[in-house]
Amino acid sequence: MTEIKSLGQLAELVRARRFVTRIAVAVAEDAHTLDSLGRAVNEGFVRAVLIGDSQKIAALCTQEGLDPAAFEIIDQPDELAAAALAVQLVKSGQADSVMKGLLSTDKFLRAVMHKERGLLPAKTVMSHVCVLEIPRYHKMLFISDTAVLPFPDLDQKVAMINYCVAMARGFGIACPKVALITATDKVIGSIPNTLEYAQISRMAVRGQIKNCVIDGPLDFFLACDPSAGAIKGVQTPIAGDADILIFPNLECSNSFYKGLMLFAQGELAGLIQGTQQPVIVMSRSESTLSKYYSIALACKLAGDQ
Amino acid sequence: MTEIKSLGQLAELVRARRFVTRIAVAVAEDAHTLDSLGRAVNEGFVRAVLIGDSQKIAALCTQEGLDPAAFEIIDQPDELAAAALAVQLVKSGQADSVMKGLLSTDKFLRAVMHKERGLLPAKTVMSHVCVLEIPRYHKMLFISDTAVLPFPDLDQKVAMINYCVAMARGFGIACPKVALITATDKVIGSIPNTLEYAQISRMAVRGQIKNCVIDGPLDFFLACDPSAGAIKGVQTPIAGDADILIFPNLECSNSFYKGLMLFAQGELAGLIQGTQQPVIVMSRSESTLSKYYSIALACKLAGDQ
Numbered sequence: 001m002t003e004i005k006s007l008g009q010l011a012e013l014v015r016a017r018r019f020v021t022r023i024a025v026a027v028a029e030d031a032h033t034l035d036s037l038g039r040a041v042n043e044g045f046v047r048a049v050l051i052g053d054s055q056k057i058a059a060l061c062t063q064e065g066l067d068p069a070a071f072e073i074i075d076q077p078d079e080l081a082a083a084a085l086a087v088q089l090v091k092s093g094q095a096d097s098v099m100k101g102l103l104s105t106d107k108f109l110r111a112v113m114h115k116e117r118g119l120l121p122a123k124t125v126m127s128h129v130c131v132l133e134i135p136r137y138h139k140m141l142f143i144s145d146t147a148v149l150p151f152p153d154l155d156q157k158v159a160m161i162n163y164c165v166a167m168a169r170g171f172g173i174a175c176p177k178v179a180l181i182t183a184t185d186k187v188i189g190s191i192p193n194t195l196e197y198a199q200i201s202r203m204a205v206r207g208q209i210k211n212c213v214i215d216g217p218l219d220f221f222l223a224c225d226p227s228a229g230a231i232k233g234v235q236t237p238i239a240g241d242a243d244i245l246i247f248p249n250l251e252c253s254n255s256f257y258k259g260l261m262l263f264a265q266g267e268l269a270g271l272i273q274g275t276q277q278p279v280i281v282m283s284r285s286e287s288t289l290s291k292y293y294s295i296a297l298a299c300k301l302a303g304d305q
Numbered sequence: 306m307t308e309i310k311s312l313g314q315l316a317e318l319v320r321a322r323r324f325v326t327r328i329a330v331a332v333a334e335d336a337h338t339l340d341s342l343g344r345a346v347n348e349g350f351v352r353a354v355l356i357g358d359s360q361k362i363a364a365l366c367t368q369e370g371l372d373p374a375a376f377e378i379i380d381q382p383d384e385l386a387a388a389a390l391a392v393q394l395v396k397s398g399q400a401d402s403v404m405k406g407l408l409s410t411d412k413f414l415r416a417v418m419h420k421e422r423g424l425l426p427a428k429t430v431m432s433h434v435c436v437l438e439i440p441r442y443h444k445m446l447f448i449s450d451t452a453v454l455p456f457p458d459l460d461q462k463v464a465m466i467n468y469c470v471a472m473a474r475g476f477g478i479a480c481p482k483v484a485l486i487t488a489t490d491k492v493i494g495s496i497p498n499t500l501e502y503a504q505i506s507r508m509a510v511r512g513q514i515k516n517c518v519i520d521g522p523l524d525f526f527l528a529c530d531p532s533a534g535a536i537k538g539v540q541t542p543i544a545g546d547a548d549i550l551i552f553p554n555l556e557c558s559n560s561f562y563k564g565l566m567l568f569a570q571g572e573l574a575g576l577i578q579g580t581q582q583p584v585i586v587m588s589r590s591e592s593t594l595s596k597y598y599s600i601a602l603a604c605k606l607a608g609d610q
Contacts, residue, residue: 032536136568150488150495183455183559190455193556220563221590228590231337251498252557254488258525259561263441264568285526285533 003172005140007133007269010171011296014045019303023280023295024049024095026086026111027079029056030102031064032284036291037099038066045299049095051086052102053077079103083111087119090277096302099280099295105147112272112279119275125159126274127152128281129167130257131297134266137224142168142176142244143253146270147281150250154196157246158209161200163273164244165212170304176243179223180216181252185234187217193248213237216246220256261287269293271301278302308477310445312438312574315476316601319350324608327399328585328600329354331391331413332384332406334361336369337589341596342404343371350604354400356391357407358382384408388416392424395582401607404585404600410452417577417584424580430464431579432457433586434472435562436602439571442529447473447481447549448558451575452586455555459501462551463514466505468578469549470517475609481548484528485521486557490539492522498553517549518542525550525561566592574598576606583607 004010014021025033028050034057040046050057054075061068076082083103089095098119100108113120120126128147131140144160145152152160161178168176180197187198197216204214215236221228226240247253260266268290272279278298282291309315319326330338333355339362345351355362359380366373381387388408394400403424405413418425425431433452436445449465450457457465466483473481485502492503502521509519520541526533531545552558565571573595577584583603587596 134568136570181556181560183555191556219590220560221567221588225567225590231590247560248556250488251486251496251553252560255486255525255552255557255561256564260564260568262526262530263439263565263571265441266568283526285524285530285536 007293014299021299021302022047022095023097024086024089025099026083027101027103028052035288040295051082087111097278097298124274130268130270146253178214178244179218179238179242182217269297312598319604326401326604326607327352328402329391329394329400330404331388332408333357335407340593345600356387392416402583402603429579435575451558483519483549484523484543484547487522574602
């Protein structure tokens, strides 16, 4: 497999495939969402079903210079009903992926997680992975959890790692390097995550987590700066070359990646993990380009299946 | 007062003053520490007392191209004794500031916090403030807590805010904008920090925290990206123009600022807060320039007194 080394390359891959992914969008009356979908539709790798207030959707299309006829539009002004319908289209095989529009992540995910009518298998951890491209880092960074689990416990952290590893392997990285991120490389009782990270590192030694190299606790410099190990006198197989960063909680991952988006010219592609089909949830404040890359990521995974 | 708008300007200010700050360094046998001190001594605003293994210190000076005669060197190879002596020099008025060298922050701070022989007044919150300069942000960012309090409680968060506000005002910002950072702008039970932030915002309304504008909970985009408020439909007096970011915990602040140091060409100056005299604690992996700026910040505060 050729390694995918940038988000541009990811988009190129899905454009080059013949596979057209059908995406159902819940509450689609959002300019940035329509812009990013419009691009994917024009490039031929997406067919989009827009569910929401059809008048608002049509008006926004005109405003954004998009042809409403490029989309299928279903009028359903009620946001909960729109979310339920979008999920149902995927559940019934009429769409391959579902995307959040202009409603809260909470409400949208409730439809995705619905016991009978949702897309999450029983006893499956739902999480979120972001693939970051940062000009000053020498490779892409897979980070988690960036949207769903506020304070993941041990089992959820292990699930997060497995999702990241699977995605990185899908990008052609056979044995990704996983850094368990906190404020220190020491195992100390006053920071409980460091205790959990010690447990996870040991689980990896015992072969309970496969297809990757894991080390933690680590601080961000040891994970991503090749010179940090020597300066700090810490030996780690990650050695400033991490592919995957696992964060202790949502507050931590959220401010981390947003800082890099705004100040380090980062772009990202993000996707819900654990669901039967790809689920796209983007923050309203994400760039149109990041939304487009997230669509491309969903299309890659839908096409891989 | 002229506003200090960059770390370079901060260093210029202390260079231009006649005041020479006497810094006692605990376990000084560290190349980066000696480099940054050497520059400050050469520029005439610091007199440094190096405490540690005098042979190692002399050898490192030679290695780094520094003249050992530029420093006063006291031989004390035991690191705890070196830390205690450095603090004692400040306590007795023979030095104005104390700086951590090659020993753990924990051990160093234990000397600083010692009940009888330390520098922390009784019932005072000890915390840490960093001043970040990030090329892509339009102003300097004061952030806390970046080194001392792993999980600050309500009172400690209020103390952190007051320290940041005092420091920002010392930089000439009369009424700094304080953003209470978490993953969301909503007050939600599943993220307890958002509840505390709601309490703090209310305390500010009641006049319990002065000389600043406070809003929270906020995510990082609402704090530092002027376009985020309109996109998210959130009204906040911070409006992407934050001077101060308060973080929920050390894991969060640590990965945030380290990400920006490595990927956004950031530099910083950091200082312990709450002590009778400026205390400098730098991570070993900080750049020599950031160490130099931290020394300059300590000198500014010592000179302000």
